[in-house]
Amino acid sequence: MADDNLKFNTLTIHGGQQPDKAYGAVMPPIYQTSTYAQAAPGDHQGFEYSRSGNPTRKALEDSIASIEGGKFGLAFGSGLAAIDCVIKTLKPGDEVISTNDLYGGTYRLFTKIFEPLGIKFHFVDMDNADKIGDYVNENTKIIWVETPTNPMMNIIDIKAMSKVAKAANALLIVDNTFATPYLQRPLEMGADIVMHSATKYLGGHSDVVLGLLAVKDEAIAEKLYFIQNSSGAVCGPMDAFLVVRGIKTLHVRMQRHCENGKAIAHFLKDHPKVENVYWPGFESHPNHSVAKEQMKDFGGMISFSIKGGSLEDTRKVISSFNVFTLAESLGGVESLAGHPASMTHASIPKEEREKLGIVDSLIRLSVGIEDIDDLKADIDQALNKI
Structure with missing residues (x-):
């Protein structure tokens, strides 16, 4: 073949x-x-x-x-x-x-x-x-x-x-x-x-x-x-x-990751307790036009920051998820949440992290392929803990 x-x-x-x-x-x-x-x-x-x-x-x-x-x-x-x-x-x-x-x-x-x-x-x-x-x-x-x-x-x-x-x-x-x-x-x-x-x-x-x-x-x-x-x-x-x-299942999984990612990005953007949302699919996202040109879709990875920027509030939110799992890594069928400043990017000096926007209030989501209503509800209940 x-x-x-x-x-x-x-x-x-x-x-x-x-x-x-x-x-x-x-x-x-x-x-x-x-x-x-x-x-x-x-x-x-x-x-x-x-x-x-x-x-x-x-x-x-x-x-x-x-x-x-x-x-x-x-x-x-x-x-x-x-x-x-x-x-x-x-x-x-x-x-x-x-x-x-x-x-x-x-x-x-x-x-x-x-x-x-x-x-x-x-x-x-x-x-x-x-x-x-x-x-x-x-x-x-x-x-x-x-x-x-x-x-x-x-x-x-x-x-x-x-x-x-x-x-x-x-x-x-x-x-x-x-x-x-x-x-x-x-x-x-x-x-x-x-x-x-x-x-x-x-x-x-x-x-x-x-x-x-x-x-x-x-x-x-x-x-x-x-x-x-x-x-x-x-x-x-x-x-x-x-x-x-x-x-062998990459194409069907990625299709759902993209669908769920888009829905979660828009949900976060409209949430009153969220400050910024970073997702290439937004027209306001830096180099969105480049993403649209070189990518088929915009993926299931999203980062967002909480209003107020408190590390205590961020820890409370990220520890309150029920469907999202607090864990290193990404890209699995299950939804994961991470705190870049203390997890994946802890090896980068704090002053360098913050120059890039990796502040203490930043949360990174790997949106999985679960039911989208369950994912939205989980994020909402976690944010409402602050």
């Missing part, structure tokens, strides 16, 4: 997939093995050791390549392990330009692990591609983009960033975790590498930790494969199987 002829909703189920050659299993079997028999030294059936390759992992890697419009996929033990692999392509003296509204774990990896090794990072407001011009120089090797960003839902123009990257002979990397390939496909807009924390929407059921990369260019892919194999931060076959299974 040629993937080129299939539409996205079909690719999630069939893209890069074939029935298992041994017995015709429709789902890729979980090859729970570390090694593989060889007929003679070097004479094997494509796999020799599971750090280097595993059939279940290969099924996942083929799947992410297919749904992202790439040719090569790589699977890792976590999203941060995938990011780590990309940054390991650099050497001391190289520079990275990244958005200033960045996931806290990525920020920590950049500043605490790689900066001391001699790689320089610039954290820049990327709402307009012209703003990064002053940071581009002969040492610029990577432009790192999240869009929508975490947690302020800022939108970055992927096509515009691609032009800057190409002019600088740098690679454009897009963290596509929040949008997923259901909403946007960065490789088609000029990105060189797409990264996912598949722990989130791709897995979709809050039962796995895993990272993915998707690439079009063979030379880039080979460099990443070498680091993946040499560093060994790969996922296990059971985790790979869970994400393959999750991807």
Whole structure:
């Protein structure tokens, strides 16, 4: 079956997939093995050791390549392990330009692990591609983009960033975790590498930790494969199987996430105890026109702040949810609520957080696929506790 002829909703189920050659299993079997028999030294059936390759992992890697419009996929033990692999392509003296509204774990990896090794990072407001011009120089090797960003839902123009990257002979990397390939496909807009924390929407059921990369260019892919194999931060076959299974329902889940997200965003906007709502679907949202152009819909991630800005009130609200679960992470079928300042972005200094709008009164919602009336009622009762 040629993937080129299939539409996205079909690719999630069939893209890069074939029935298992041994017995015709429709789902890729979980090859729970570390090694593989060889007929003679070097004479094997494509796999020799599971750090280097595993059939279940290969099924996942083929799947992410297919749904992202790439040719090569790589699977890792976590999203941060995938990011780590990309940054390991650099050497001391190289520079990275990244958005200033960045996931806290990525920020920590950049500043605490790689900066001391001699790689320089610039954290820049990327709402307009012209703003990064002053940071581009002969040492610029990577432009790192999240869009929508975490947690302020800022939108970055992927096509515009691609032009800057190409002019600088740098690679454009897009963290596509929040949008997923259901909403946007960065490789088609000029990105060189797409990264996912598949722990989130791709897995979709809050039962796995895993990272993915998707690439079009063979030379880039080979460099990443070498680091993946040499560093060994790969996922296990059971985790790979869970994400393959999750991807098969990505399109139907994302449709409901988007529907519920839109309804909750408008509900919050009209609520008397809410100050600001950050959701790319509002016409007033910064770069809404860019989001409308590069995204199919606006997703199920929303952040909002409470009127008054009291940390005590914020804690009371976020601890009073019944349907929303107070927890780290996002993108599962269940609705989750988080407090970025003390949870996902605690590793970013307070003064830096507040410059970005990550104030103590900010709550981030990952809107799930439950009944919308139950979600609205839950938010309302929690807000009415203050």
